[in-house]
Amino acid sequence: MDIDSMVKSMMTAKKAPLDKMNQQKQLLNWTRESYREVSSKLYDFRYNKLITKYGSNDVLTVSKAVVSGNTDAIKATAGSKANGIDMEVSVSQLATKTTVTTAGAGSGKPSTSTLASLQSAFDSSDPTSDAAKAKEFKLVVNSQTFTFKGSTDIQTVISTINDNSLANVTVTFDETTGKLAIASKTSGTDGKVELGSGTDDNTLLSLFNKKNQTEDEWTTKTGVNSIATINGVEYNNSGNTFTVNGVTITLLTKTNTSGTDVPSKITTQTDTTAAVDIVKSFVSDYNTLIAALNSKIDEEKYRDYAPLTDDQKAEMKEADITTWTLKAQSGLLKNDDIIKSVLSEMRAHITEQLGGLAEMGISTGTYAENGKLVLDENKLKTAMEANPQKLMNILQGPASAPATGIFDKMASSVFNAIEKISNRAGTNRYSADLTSTFKEESVMGKKLKEYNSRISTMLTYLDNQETRLYKQFTAMETAMNKLQSQSSSLFSTSS
Template sequence: MVTRVNGFSGMDIDSMVKSMMAAKRVPLDKLNQDKQLLQWQREGYRELNSKLYDFRTNKLITKYGGNAALNAQKAVVTGNTTAVKAEALATATGVDMKVSVTQLATRTTYETPGLGQGKPVTTSLASLDGVNLSSMSSAEQTEYLKKGFDISINGETFKDKDGKSIFNGLTSISTLVATINASSKANAIASYDEVTGKLTIASKTSGKDGIVTMGTPASSNTLLGLFSKSNLNVVETNKLTGVTTATTVTELINKRDGTSLVDADVKDIKFTINGKELVVKGSDSITTIMNTINGAGAQVSASFTTDGTLKLVGDSGGDVNLGGDSYGFMKLFNGRQSNPADDNSIKKTIDGVNAKVSINDVAIDNVNSNTFTINGVQLTLQELTKKDAASADIPVFIKTQTDPDKAVESIKGFIEDYNSLIVSLNAKIDEAKYRDFRPLTDEQKTALKDDDIKTWTEKAKSGLLKNDDIIKSVLSEMRGIITEKLGPLSTLGITTGNYMEKGKLVIADEAKLKNAISANPQLAMDLLQGPTSAPKEGILDKMADKVSAAIDKISERAGTNRFSMDLTSTFKEESVMGKKMKLYNTQITSMLTMLNNAETRYYKQFSAMETAMNKLQSQSNSLFSTSS
């Protein structure tokens, strides 16, 4: 490090070095200014990207691109107004309809017997299995969670890449339902009723053709059995051979694991039955275990059959709710048996049916959904018009009318948004450019007032997108689309403004627009949204394609996010301007290093000069003192 000193020579070395460095800093200042201009230009492109994205996505596609925006047809419902909801589409044929409904469409549905109340959707499958995970050690939890709960719906088995069930003790009922609903292969809709505790699986396809094929995999850990009230009345273990009621817990573990433990090696197993805590020790025999359960006041009777099955039965048909480390306890007896609710005689499947509906006294065939379209009117069946054979039919009467107001407002809105965009784009390419106003350096800012800095910066930013080729291109292409359709647009009373307005659209005659839509509602839809046979030929879709192309070009050049209108989004470094920004940063870093080296060198030189002058002065003083 160079010591920067002002010697006794009286020279102001700092000022001299600063003066010498000023000229050398000019290229660095220019680089920083060029970098700032590039940054401002990128921000200008990001603002442009935001406006184009908003116009394409939120206006052309979402706001004006849907049939509802330009639909001038209106359905008027009288009679039994609660039975059927009607919405006239743009293709409505104008046929008056009398609608009678004697049967609603339903979905083929499988439902479990149910758990009753008290099991919210946040309940884990472990809890339904009678296991309290929080009472287990980490090792016990890990062992238990290897146990998956199997289910098959329309051939989808919900297995991971290793063939294991994706549902385990940690899975909540809500996660189970969401996972089933998200599966396209299962093609089913799952729901859970907290009132009845029923898990319901319904076909996504309504009507008699809907299918719900529930499979019970060859596994003792079936998922459906967890959602049965009968699961809580009787709990049985799998058969265990080679044991008697005199067999102890330690002996059961040794038999299961092939070990040679003694009673002192066996950890106590703590579990609950209907909230009563029980503990079994290594020395406890099966007889002792049964006596402990029967005497615990848990309202459960335990027995051990000759075929090696431990059976727990709720007194008077009551529940058998297991908790704590019940999994570890059941493992002593070869695990818990599959739930009897998995048996085909207990599960309940309700076949779906088609709706029975007649229009103008003619039965409509194959109505497999409660929402369908006929005569250009979308009907949603909500309830029966004839409740039963003894009831009178109270039909629904539907008439279609032309209501141009909404379509007119949509067209006016499109024109307003289109004009706003082209005014904004024209302002960018026509903006004045002040070449003499470059970005201010930090040193220059110190000499100016805040208002002066603001005014200068505004002029420095002005015109950065003047005559921009991307903007000029998209403007030209949008004007071209309008020019091609001027004939049909004029039929609607729409024309372009004068030359000075640079392509703005004008509704010259709003009454003409409204009358044209009333006379031919399809005309405006075909013109703006495209006819049914060629939907991409409408003005809106053509403009959306041109704007999308412009957004892509801006992204390639400036690194903007083509899928967002966020003005704070990060620029992509691999764009044209991103690479240029990298180059500026590299050059600036190199130049700073060079300037620092030059400054250090100057100070070293002045330091050496000061040292020499100091030595000369000392010699001179010595000579004068000797001569005297």
């Protein structure tokens, strides 16, 4: 008897339910992956486009600040609230930060040097000894106390102090001079670098002195505010960047460096180029997204192409397997309710403002184009030159009600879709990563758990069935062999 062939033949029929479950599980996994792809596109459109790229107040501004006269002294950028007033700017003082600088530990001191090695320059101690490594050095700045052992290197000292937000200072080290500098993070007269007054409060700074370790071997420069005169009015600021008449001005240098004041002049011009480019980019991003979503819900579904079993794959060529699998994966999200809903909502946000958008050169395509936006650049440019605020109000919403703008409305609808997909498929609602793991407590995650449990039970059942069949056929073969032996013996005796 060919027991293996007989058992295999009988088990094939018994394995049919298992194959069916594995196919259903595979379809569920493929569907989750399709949802993750959709969620990734939605996340990218919402966070990277609607919020980050198009959500800024100034992205649709049509004002451009032009600096003439002393073009080296200032930089100017017009914002959305630029009022077009010309300005003459004279800069008499730049804002600086309060800074404490040591005399220097000498050249040739890399930032990897330890504090013990700096100490050895004063007392000729062995920097590798346990005592030198254990010796402590202290710094008190802005009421924050730092203590370091001799084994600590300079770069660690710097990062430790800089990472302390309460100290509010930035420490730098010049390897060419060995000077350590401590600067306030806040510029102007508000910035401070207040050292401790105790006897041992500044032993760390003493290491970075050339001559000796007395506490007066460092210099302090107090920060000052910037002073600029704009159209005859003096402006005193803690920083070098501030906004006047809707224009952000950055002071770069004094205007009277040669002894004679050479002021800078700022004029505001209308320039629709950047705003038009932003609208073009939005239209392109929107059209790309809805095309991708429409392709999912319109994709043909081949119901006769189920996922292949291992046995089926074993009898097929690799190219045929690929072709079959592509058809089996097609149409998994056909007519999906979540995708159809978000598409409908986004189109509604456009339709609500279609009259105003049409006046600005933005319209929808034909019915067959499924809500695609069409842009007339010349019409948009002309409309923005005439009334730039109108498009800003439509897309971003007025300053008093930004949530009424198309961008905010779309962002809300897209987020709702991302959440629904996450609840159903277990996708990460805060990432566009296509390799992110799925949440098990989603609808599909629970369904997969159920499949895994049923498959495990079925495998145990089939294993028991196979064992039983082998035992039965083996016993049958043994009995038949015994009967054959008895028959042979009987015939032999008769003859």
